[in-house]
Amino acid sequence: xxxxxxxxxxxxxxxxxxxxxxxxxxxxxxxxxxxxxxxxxxxxxxxxxxxxxxxxxxxxxxxxxxxxxxxxxxxxxxxxxxxxxxxxxxxxxxxxxxxxxxxxxxxxxxxxxxxxxxxxxxxxxxxxxxxxxxxxxxxxxxxxxxxxxxxxxxxxxxxxxxxxxxxxxxxxxxxxxxxxxxxxxxxxxxxxxxxxxxxxxxxxxxxxxxxxxxxxxxxxxxxxxxxxxxxxxxxxxxxxxxxxxxxxxxxxxxxxxxxxxxxxxxxxxxxxxxxxxxxxxxxxxxxxxxxxxxxxxxxxxxxxxxxxxxxxxxxxxxxxxxxxxxxxxxxxxx
Amino acid sequence: xxxxxxxxxxxxxxxxxxxxxxxxxxxxxxxxxxxxxxxxxxxxxxxxxxxxxxxxxxxxxxxxxxxxxxxxxxxxxxxxxxxxxxxxxxxxxxxxxxxxxxxxxxxxxxxxxxxxxxxxxxxxxxxxxxxxxxxxxxxxxxxxxxxxxxxxxxxxxxxxxxxxxxxxxxxxxxxxxxxxxxxxxxxxxxxxxxxxxxxxxxxxxxxxxxxxxxxxxxxxxxxxxxxxxxxxxxxxxxxxxxxxxxxxxxxxxxxxxxxx
Numbered sequence: 019x020x021x022x023x024x025x026x027x028x029x030x031x032x033x034x035x036x037x038x039x040x041x042x043x044x045x046x047x048x049x050x051x052x053x054x055x056x057x058x059x060x061x062x063x064x065x066x067x068x069x070x071x072x073x074x075x076x077x078x079x080x081x082x083x084x085x086x087x088x089x090x091x092x093x094x095x096x097x098x099x100x101x102x103x104x105x106x107x108x109x110x111x112x113x114x115x116x117x118x119x120x121x122x123x124x125x126x127x128x129x130x131x132x133x134x135x136x137x138x139x140x141x142x143x144x145x146x147x148x149x150x151x152x153x154x155x156x157x158x159x160x161x162x163x164x165x166x167x168x169x170x171x172x173x174x175x176x177x178x179x180x181x182x183x184x185x186x187x188x189x190x191x192x193x194x195x196x197x198x199x200x201x202x203x204x205x206x207x208x209x210x211x212x213x214x215x216x217x218x219x220x221x222x223x224x225x226x227x228x229x230x231x232x233x234x235x236x237x238x239x240x241x242x243x244x245x246x247x248x249x250x251x252x253x254x255x256x257x258x259x260x261x262x263x264x265x266x267x268x269x270x271x272x273x274x275x276x277x278x279x280x281x282x283x284x285x286x287x288x289x290x291x292x293x294x295x296x297x298x299x300x301x302x303x304x305x306x307x308x309x310x311x312x313x314x315x316x317x318x319x320x321x322x323x324x325x326x327x328x329x330x331x332x333x334x335x336x337x338x339x340x341x342x343x344x345x346x347x348x349x350x351x352x
Numbered sequence: 353x354x355x356x357x358x359x360x361x362x363x364x365x366x367x368x369x370x371x372x373x374x375x376x377x378x379x380x381x382x383x384x385x386x387x388x389x390x391x392x393x394x395x396x397x398x399x400x401x402x403x404x405x406x407x408x409x410x411x412x413x414x415x416x417x418x419x420x421x422x423x424x425x426x427x428x429x430x431x432x433x434x435x436x437x438x439x440x441x442x443x444x445x446x447x448x449x450x451x452x453x454x455x456x457x458x459x460x461x462x463x464x465x466x467x468x469x470x471x472x473x474x475x476x477x478x479x480x481x482x483x484x485x486x487x488x489x490x491x492x493x494x495x496x497x498x499x500x501x502x503x504x505x506x507x508x509x510x511x512x513x514x515x516x517x518x519x520x521x522x523x524x525x526x527x528x529x530x531x532x533x534x535x536x537x538x539x540x541x542x543x544x545x546x547x548x549x550x551x552x553x554x555x556x557x558x559x560x561x562x563x564x565x566x567x568x569x570x571x572x573x574x575x576x577x578x579x580x581x582x583x584x585x586x587x588x589x590x591x592x593x594x595x596x597x598x599x600x601x602x603x604x605x606x607x608x609x610x611x612x
């Protein structure tokens with residue numbers, strides 16, 4: 019009876035995974051069908067399978083499809099990054115921003131776009147490098163005969179506010195150029211094309227491949243550093259590796275979509291509410307929830323004031339923040 | 353399995369916390385580390401369980417230096433139950449115990465039939481088989497500690513290290529945990545090294561006692577020889593009367609007053 023119970027648990031979680039997957043696929047089609055021009059499901063199929071050179075075909079292939087894929091991959095990367103960090107730090111409030119991803123990426127992108135505008139094409143690389151450098155700096159500062167999560171979080175807050183000061187200084191000195199970078203600062207997916215897909219695709223793939231290997235380690239890291247050491251995990255090395263992976267994933271997302279860090283904080287939370295904290299189920303689930311949420315928020319951002327578009331970051335925070343508060347209240351009750 | 357520690361130094365920042373400690377514990381013995389607050393006993397046990405870096409000295413398991421072994425291989429023989437543990441609110445006893453199989457799992461592999469049998473065995477040994485589905489956070493202090501011990505057992509260790517396993521537990525749970533440790537020691541031949549605060553419990557449940565003071569090992573031996581009015585006076589700063597407990601066949605003492 020006991021083992022059948024375990025099986026039931028497993029089946030239930032697999033069912034939730036399946037539902038998340040279906041939602042992800044549905045949100046994908048909703049995103050392709052909606053925007054300034056509404057395209058029905060039948061028309062989508064027609065455009066993809068049979069027609070060429072029609073308006074719908076153009077819209078789908080050149081605008082909506084790459085944009086939706088980027089949104090899905092951005093959601094995947096950020097959500098995975100956040101889920102991994104929350105495990106490594108054993109802190110449900112950890113997210114890519116805590117390891118300096120937004121602050122680092124923001125500052126370096128701004129430096130490129132405002133001070134060296136002729137090198138604008140380096141901005142995505144700058145975001146990526148900035149995220150990684152900020153993470154390494156935070157890690158280095160938190161190091162004292164090893165790194166404990168609490169010191170890492172405090173160092174993260176300090177470094178983020180320092181880099182934030184740099185960002186604000188640049189914006190103050192070049193007020194005329196600020197309007198051009200707002201899209202990046204709040205996070206947006208307008209004007210995404212196939213090039214963006216190829217930028218983020220490798221990282222998302224790496225992230226998904228990792229799922230096969232790291233859930234057990236994350237589950238054990240959650241038990242505490244000393245328990246994990248006792249179970250034969252090299253805690254220091256593993257933690258460093260996972261933090262770098264998180265930084266790479268989030269950095270890749272930020273480099274194509276701007277500072278959407280909030281996703282990495284709330285999506286793993288939302289997912290955990292449904293499927294629990296076992297990383298063997300949590301990580302694959304965050305892929306589906308992360309991509310659906312970004313894809314749907316992006317669709318809303320295109321439709322709500324159509325034909326005008328607002329950055330997806332605004333929608334995300336407007337919906338995410340209240341939900342996050344609700345989660346905190348719920349935690350207090352428990 | 354035997355545990356030998358030779359000339360162990362442990363530093364924190366630049367301060368030496370453990371100074372030149374050497375001892376040897378035989379297979380199947382229960383050895384308890386005692387000492388006043390801040391004496392370095394917890395540091396010593398953390399160094400032995402490789403949670404702290406050793407600045408000098410060596411640790412041997414059955415005469416093999418642990419520096420020459422992979423940490424995952426060590427975990428197949430030596431299980432550690434630290435003081436600070438963390439468990440998510442939706443982890444059941446069974447899941448927790450299954451993590452004990454981690455050191456035996458090959459890269460990327462899942463739990464097999466043998467692993468599941470060992471998990472069942474660990475649950476049975478700790479008397480948790482009927483509540484295996486319960487979440488760990490809903491358990492009483494004693495049950496929770498038993499669940500963690502079951503996780504350690506699932507490692508199929510030959511040595512079990514426990515850092516203050518009775519702290520924060522009611523007296524009945526303290527006895528429950530120590531009785532379980534004793535039983536595992538007797539039935540499985542498990543070597544046990546632990547830190548205890550209660551000296552009478554240390555005397556009752558141990559084969560050997562290590563006394564740590566100011567980071568040094570100042571006495572090591574059988575409880576009835578180590579627990580003396582001298583020790584209690586010099587190291588624990590209390591006046592006490594020492595008696596023989598005929599029922600439990602051990603030494604015990606009743607503290608009278610502190611010495612200024």
